Amino acid sequence: MDESHPDWAPALHLGHSEVTDAEEERGDQAEAAVEEEEYRETTETDQLAAERLRAECQFCAQSSAEITRLLQENRELRSELNRLKLDEEFFKDNTEKVRYYTGLPCFAVLFSMFTTVKPFLPVAKKLSQFQMVLLTLIRLRLDLPIQHLSHIFNASRSALSATFADTIDVLYARLAPLLYxxxxxxxxxxxxxxxxxxxxxxxxxxxxxxxxxxxxxxxxxxxxxxxxxxxxxxxxxxxxxxxxxxxxxxxxxxxxxxxxxxxxxxxxxxxxxxxxxxxxxxxxxxxxxxxxxxxxxxxxxxxxxxxxxxxxxxxxxxxxxxxxxxxxxxxxxxxxxxxxxxxxxxxxxxxxxxxxxxxxxxxxxxxxxxxxxxxxxxxxxxxxxxxxxxxx
The missing domain is CATH 3.30.420 (Nucleotidyltransferase; domain 5)
Structure with missing residues (x-):
């Protein structure tokens, strides 16, 4: 082809421009598609994250409610256990219980007697010192069998028998001035x-x-x-x-x-x-x-x-x-x-x-x-x- 011919140059230039514009358009469309795909994926990810967050929040709420319920149940059971446990709180402000289980007139007399002998009581693994005195008074008062008392105080019969004898020794020695x-x-x-x-x-x-x-x-x-x-x-x-x-x-x-x-x-x-x-x-x-x-x-x-x-x-x-x-x-x-x-x-x-x-x-x-x-x-x-x- 003769380069000196003037009619070919514009035609070549025009074809190159048309190709470039098409490629740019296709590139733009591809970028748009990619952006749309990325947006769609981002949206789906956000939706999944939001759903997961809602699920986690719901789980947290349920867990929190369950924890609150368990804590309340624990408090109630502990309170009930304290009411049933034979200790100072069981008898405090309840004269009827003191009279029935110990024969003494009121809690003040019972606790005063206990504080008098407490320093001289031995230490037991299963029972507190107050329960040692209480065990002794209950046996004297109600004559309950040792087997029954072992279930009440959750201790062996041999341990309760030894505790009873030891406590009697302490009461006999330390309360003797009251019999004069x-x-x-x-x-x-x-x-x-x-x-x-x-x-x-x-x-x-x-x-x-x-x-x-x-x-x-x-x-x-x-x-x-x-x-x-x-x-x-x-x-x-x-x-x-x-x-x-x-x-x-x-x-x-x-x-x-x-x-x-x-x-x-x-x-x-x-x-x-x-x-x-x-x-x-x-x-x-x-x-x-x-x-x-x-x-x-x-x-x-x-x-x-x-x-x-x-x-x-x-x-x-x-x-x-x-x-x-x-x-x-x-x-x-x-x-x-x-x-x-x-x-x-x-x-x-x-x-x-x-x-x-x-x-x-x-x-x-x-x-x-x-x-x-x-x-x-x-x-x-x-x-x-x-x-x-x-x-x-």
């Missing part, structure tokens, strides 16, 4: 008016004996000594003495049921506590006039007929007065046994064995502790207001 023989001026200052009218201010103690049934000992000698003709079974006999105000002021160690009231009185240490001029009120079985007289004191018992058909008028009146006042010791003994029902049932032979290096048995300590606990309760003989009137 009052000074004469204290007795006279609070003497109830019934005693003042009948005997003046001379009555120091009212005595009686009560028996606790026991299992039949395996030893023949012990079996003979413990058989009581009065009850027709094997028993341990205790001499108890109360003041005219109804306070238990003396409790002997346990004697075989065969022992007489006179023998126990003369050998239990009671006579050594009498002062000259004191009066002892007793039942007919206490033939201790000579023994008490050696202490320059006097024993007053209901009159005997002594082969007479009937008593004199004066003897009848005196007997009525004595019986009316002496019956208070029977009321105290009845209250002691009814309040702590362990003393009402048959005692196992294991409680009759002497404690190590001591002359007292575990039952002796149990009886002492029960008497101390009764002294921590209001008197069944004299009301507090009556005592105040007498003191005035």
């Amino acid at each position: 023989w009052p000074e004469r001026h204290c007795l006279q200052a609070t003497m109830p008016h019934q005693f003042l009218q009948a005997f003046g201010k001379r009555v120091a103690i009212i005595v009686d004996c009560f028996e606790i049934r026991t299992e039949m000992p395996s030893n023949l000698m012990e079996r003979a000594q413990s058989f009581s003709h009065h009850t027709g079974t094997h028993t341990v006999k205790y001499l108890i003495g109360i003041t005219p105000q109804g306070l238990i002021s003396f409790i002997s160690k346990g004697w075989g049921g065969r022992a007489s009231d006179m023998h126990i009185t003369e050998n239990c240490g009671l006579l050594n506590k009498l002062l000259p001029g004191d009066v002892v009120l007793a039942d007919r079985g206490f033939n201790i006039k000579d023994s008490v007289g050696m202490m320059c004191a006097e024993v007053i018992i209901p009159a005997f007929t002594k082969r007479r058909c009937q008593l004199d008028v004066k003897d009848v009146e005196d007997t009525r007065a004595i019986a009316h006042l002496r019956i208070h010791v029977e009321r105290v003994v009845g209250n002691l046994r009814n309040k702590y029902t362990l003393l009402h049932n048959t005692i196992p032979a294991s409680l009759l064995l002497p404690c190590k290096d001591e002359e007292f048995t575990l039952l002796d300590k149990i009886v002492n502790v029960c008497c101390i606990l009764v002294n921590m309760c209001p008197s069944v003989v004299v009301r507090p207001d009556e005592t105040e009137k007498c003191a005035c």
